[in-house]
Amino acid sequence: NAGVTQTPKFQVLKTGQSMTLQCAQDMNHEYMSWYRQDPGMGLRLIHYSVGAGITDQGEVPNGYNVSRSTTEDFPLRLLSAAPSQTSVYFCASSWGTDSYEQYFGPGTRLTVT
């Protein structure tokens, strides 16, 4: 199993550009989520999904869109990048939130200039 994979590993965007961060898992997990991690702050939940076709907002959803058309993939879209979205983004998956181990991807470091 590859586990949770994220692409790209690094990305630089100009303000106003759009892009999609890719996340895929091969463990048939139902629960997938996106987090951002900024210096001095804990991981903050952006969006999450409890299964294909179902998504919901987390703590900091503004400026981001998600979709979950398959169990395996959970892409995160930045519609119009802003410098405030400079961060490290982590995707994670698990069977659910009840005592199931959550597996994180290696992260995408995004810089918006």
Added chain:
Amino acid sequence: KNQVEQSPQSLIILEGKNCTLQCNYTVSPFSNLRWYKQDTGRGPVSLTIMTFSENTKSNGRYTATLDADTKQSSLHITASQLSDSASYICVVTPQRDDKIIFGKGTRLHILP
């Protein structure tokens, strides 16, 4: 508001020593409490998961404890190694809510 607070923010100890990291939470009721280890530049990796009815869980040299009455958890690291240098994150899952709550982490530095 559901919160998870960790202390200390950072900690420096000598290799071979023991240490204890603290986590206080206001999440109630909660489903489970987890401790993660995050190496620099990598994603978090699970160390322990405890349900609300458990009060201790071990994973090698890592032992987590949970006191649901005082809403406190601790992570004890025994005989520290250089590879233990990392951030340690406490995470609480509320019951009836899919939004997991992360603490800001404790940055641990092990010196040779």
